[in-house]
Amino acid sequence: MTRLGRARAMGLAVLAVALLGGGAAACTTSGSDASPPTTGDRSTTTSSARPSTTTTEAPTTTTFPGQAPADVAPADPKVADVADPVFDGLGDPRIDVSHYAVEVTADPSKPGISGTVAITLQPRTAKALKSFTLDLKGPEVSEATIGKQAAKVSVDGDQITVTPAKALRPGKEVTLELRYAGTPEPGEFPALGVPVGWQADSLGGWFTMSEPSGTSTWVPVNDHPSDKATWTITLDTPKAVTGIANGRLTSSKVVGDRRQWVWTTDHPMASYLVLAAMGDYDLVQREGPGDVQVVFAFPKGVPEASRKGFDELDAILAFYSDTFGAYPDDDAGAIVVATSLGLALETQTRPLFGLDAVGDGKTWALAHEVAHQWFGDAVSPERWSDLWLNEGFATYADWLYRAHLGEDIDVLASADAGREPSGLAVTDPQAAATFDGSVYEGGARALHALRRTIGDDAFFEVLRTWFAEHDGGNATTAEFEALAEQVSGKDLKAFFTAWLDAPKQPQMPG
Ligand code: TRP
Numbered sequence: 001m002t003r004l005g006r007a008r009a010m011g012l013a014v015l016a017v018a019l020l021g022g023g024a025a026a027c028t029t030s031g032s033d034a035s036p037p038t039t040g041d042r043s044t045t046t047s048s049a050r051p052s053t054t055t056t057e058a059p060t061t062t063t064f065p066g067q068a069p070a071d072v073a074p075a076d077p078k079v080a081d082v083a084d085p086v087f088d089g090l091g092d093p094r095i096d097v098s099h100y101a102v103e104v105t106a107d108p109s110k111p112g113i114s115g116t117v118a119i120t121l122q123p124r125t126a127k128a129l130k131s132f133t134l135d136l137k138g139p140e141v142s143e144a145t146i147g148k149q150a151a152k153v154s155v156d157g158d159q160i161t162v163t164p165a166k167a168l169r170p171g172k173e174v175t176l177e178l179r180y181a182g183t184p185e186p187g188e189f190p191a192l193g194v195p196v197g198w199q200a201d202s203l204g205g206w207f208t209m210s211e212p213s214g215t216s217t218w219v220p221v222n223d224h225p226s227d228k229a230t231w232t233i234t235l236d237t238p239k240a241v242t243g244i245a246n247g248r249l250t251s252s253k254v255v256g257d258r259r260q261w262v263w264t265t266d267h268p269m270a271s272y273l274v275l276a277a278m279g280d281y282d283l284v285q286r287e288g289p290g291d292v293q294v295v296f297a298f299p300k301g302v303p304e305a306s307r308k309g310f311d312e313l314d315a316i317l318a319f320y321s322d323t324f325g326a327y328p329d330d331d332a333g334a335i336v337v338a339t340s341l342g343l344a345l346e347t348q349t350r351p352l353f354g355l356d357a358v359g360d361g362k363t364w365a366l367a368h369e370v371a372h373q374w375f376g377d378a379v380s381p382e383r384w385s386d387l388w389l390n391e392g393f394a395t396y397a398d399w400l401y402r403a404h405l406g407e408d409i410d411v412l413a414s415a416d417a418g419r420e421p422s423g424l425a426v427t428d429p430q431a432a433a434t435f436d437g438s439v440y441e442g443g444a445r446a447l448h449a450l451r452r453t454i455g456d457d458a459f460f461e462v463l464r465t466w467f468a469e470h471d472g473g474n475a476t477t478a479e480f481e482a483l484a485e486q487v488s489g490k491d492l493k494a495f496f497t498a499w500l501d502a503p504k505q506p507q508m509p510g
């Protein structure tokens, strides 16, 4: 779905991210115990929670699997990738996908998968579209049709090119059906040192963790956040295995010795937020605040007492709903996958945590990942260079929540708290250092400085309007700056240049 399409239709999280270079890590901890850990405790906790795979040296790679030049006009019908200054080579700006209906068959005991996907899309080009690309890493397509007519598919690295029998008419919706099979190839994500994509947990199950580009390891996809779509995800598993994805479980039918788990999301979702998991899980379902349906997926071995920390979800949802506007989805919850991750991911409706995030009455990063449901998931970045709109906002939301629990937000926002600044401007993330302290704490400090500059009333009105205006769509840093100026009635150009675009941030205004 494009921004225009959505406007027409609607009228209108890390934890602790274990980081690179120098390896300082931040943790957004929100314990449910009365005395949250101090900043010092927190960073200790985090470093010990880092995944063993995390490298402490800055990777030398500066590009993420990409092949296209970044400086091309997105609407040029000859251009095959979204022009994105951070990760190029992802997504095709010439198409607009509105829905994916994917069915994946897999077995915990076998590495291969097979699947079908029906992709509802239309050209975004002014002229007829002869071919377009999708991202796909590992599996191979065996059959492609558009409305019963065969389409040609050729493979080019991590992308496939689809050539319909007849060129697609601008604005006309078609459904591309693909059959595919093979072995997903999760890639190591240089900025975090973790594999992204379809991968094994430590108890013989599978799960996906995909930001920014892992979804294409198990389904052909227009893998850029600027093309959000709704999803129906069917996981066909052995009967005794549980399949989990985003949104609502709309059916789970036994067919012979298999079970088909159908999960549906009606709220547009960026492809990096798609979740699929299968294994030996308990699904814990209950009513949440409002009409929200809550589903937690816990690996069977995780004891009751260790699940308790997730009870804090309701308090977090209530606090953010009051602060930013009503929770954007109909479904909520979380998934804990059976492996230690050292980080967490804001998969839409059902953020993903590792075993290291559970413990007696404690959760780790829950407030951060839940905040992403507003900032990142409901309001998604137009380009990866706008990432601070996710991470700076989720970090700041977590500070607000901790302040609500009694911590001093000025201490949380002080320049020597959290991770070392990396020397990159907030709005200039680099591919190898994307999930960097400058984007997380740097972005959050910029928000705190904005609050100190325009006052609490204007600041919270900016946040609420930001969410209300872009819920379900995408947004840019320039739009945020314009909104802050409009709501506050102040000229903030120099402010934003100093706080977002310069490598070293100024002193926090008093
Ligand atoms: N968005 C995550 C967070 O801040 C961090 C993250 C980025 C991540 N890419 C990832 C986590 C891949 C797991 C896997 O909450």
Ligand code: ZN
Binding pocket: 013, 014, 015, 346, 368, 372, 390, 391, 394
């Ligand atoms: Zn985050």
